[in-house]
Amino acid sequence: MNTQSLQLSIVIPTFNEVANVQEVVRRVEAAMGATAWEIIFVDDDSPDGTANQVRELACRDPRVRCLQRVGRRGLSTACIEGMMAASGPILAVMDADLQHDESILPDMLDKLRHGCDVVIGTRYAQGGGTGDWDEKRKQMSLLATRVSHLVLKQPVSDPMSGFFMLDRRVLDECVRGLSGMGFKILLDLLATSQRKLRIGEVPYQFRTRIHGESKLDHMVMWEYGMLLADKLIGRWIPVRFLAFSIIGGVGVFVHMLILTLALKAMGMDFSHAQTGATVITMVFNFALNNSVTYRDQRLKGGAWFRGLLSFMLACSIGAIANIGIATYLFEHRTAWLPAALAGILVGAVWNYAITKIYTWGKK
Ligand SMILES: Nc1nc2c(ncn2[C@@H]2O[C@H](COP(=O)(O)OP(=O)(O)OP(=O)(O)O)[C@@H](O)[C@H]2O)c(=O)[nH]1
Ligand SMILES: [Mg+2]
Structure with a gap:
């Protein structure tokens, strides 16, 4: 067990990921080496018993915690609440379904320690990729990325990424202005920040989901529209x-x-x-x-x-x-x-x- 002070808190939102949580902890442990880390799973009362599975892991490893929310759904709010419950000076957000390549976590941490406020795991830079996405999903993602520039203050290759790391001070600065709508918490953070952030990027290949099901559905575009509208006019009209x-x-x-x-x-x-x-x-x-x-x-x-x-x-x-x-x-x-x-x-x-x-x- 690592006794050095905590360096990285990894927030992992889950909904019906019972078959993935143990493996994601194992992979993070293997990737992080001597770095002291914690993982906070934020589970929205998954019917498949994900929260119980996480608590079982947590009994054996106190670096793992479970935040179970009842009567609520939402990826962005889950990430926000997980980050607020985290103790580390550096925060990361990562999916539970093993699609994010945990082996780039040390590179992301290194960039953050060397002057970045936010480091993004990107699929759209040299060395990155979207794996086995079909043409339609690629086009939708590119369109959503293009539209996101309406609310972004600086160019970022993958503002829709669900895999990123940030200095806790960035969250402290903008947490009260976050919309917390839909799936795109990184975009929410970048659009809310009042200052020019120093952003680093680390490319990775998006993997194929093996266990569990995608939660993306036909409402994802609507939720994205609500987030953009909130960022553009939410100050005046809810x-x-x-x-x-x-x-x-x-x-x-x-x-x-x-x-x-x-x-x-x-x-x-x-x-x-x-x-x-x-x-x-x-x-x-x-x-x-x-x-x-x-x-x-x-x-x-x-x-x-x-x-x-x-x-x-x-x-x-x-x-x-x-x-x-x-x-x-x-x-x-x-x-x-x-x-x-x-x-x-x-x-x-x-x-x-x-x-x-x-x-x-x-x-
Ligand atoms: N707490 C919480 N987690 C969620 C919710 N919806 C999705 N998640 C989790 O967020 C992560 C990303 O969800 P996915 O459905 O895999 O979305 P995606 O990776 O963008 O899309 P796919 O490529 O289709 O898998 C996974 O770890 C999910 O379990 C939610 O409403 N609440
Ligand atoms: Mg996924």
Whole structure:
């Protein structure tokens, strides 16, 4: 056991990686030689028992720790919380699935000690590569990398990398400004930092996943868009409010569609058709917000139905406020369009603020 003071904390986010955690610890140990390190696995309550497996390893090796989060999902927030729980002066973030080449950790550490604030394991420099990615994934990644320059202050070959090392002081400087959205924690850090960072790069070959499944899905582009939007306009408008409002706008179309169907195709009377359309639209808006806007704390099972009830209640009060304000303004010499828009805005802000706290429990 190494008795020198801790030099490197490696944060490894996990979701269903039970078959990989032991091997990743073994490989880090082999790569790090005499350097004193710790590993913090941040597990989002994986159903495959990853957290228990990590705790078993931790009982035998106190350099390994488990941070288990319950009722939460999200790669970026997992990395942030892992880094905040780490004790070392230098932090690294690495995947659990053995796709990141741990043998470059000593080179990264060396660069960091010789004047860099951040060192990135890059797939897009001489000697690096994306392994067996198909053409579509390569193109998507290159596009996302190009778009990232909208928020970056300095050129970096692989800002989408999930494998990097940084001086803890960089995190301290920008942790309060991080968005914590989606998968791209490195981009979040680079875009949040207020100063020009000294960045080093170490190329590596991205490996093929052997055990477990990829968690990348069709929502990854949306989450990336939310992160970019937060970095660009989040100072003025919360992006969750933006997403909530876009879904509200889509809801208007859904409402009109159902109303038309009920009136024309089913021959219902207006008040029944309107009531039915309102209820269905509320369910639609709730379901979409639950899986998109609040994806990181999606309600499931019984909590889904309780959430729906509180959402409907909040939105009903929002509708009363909307109508009340619009009517008041209209009766006090405001034209119908601005009066209606003011009512909609007040209703939307109310719905967003109340459901954010009472439906999805976000402070
Ligand atoms: N704590 C936590 N970890 C996550 C979450 N989603 C993914 N991970 C972990 O983050 C790392 C990267 O996820 P992957 O699904 O492998 O993503 P990727 O490497 O970019 O994509 P692939 O090449 O398809 O594997 C892995 O160690 C996952 O277990 C999450 O919601 N919470
Ligand atoms: Mg992976």
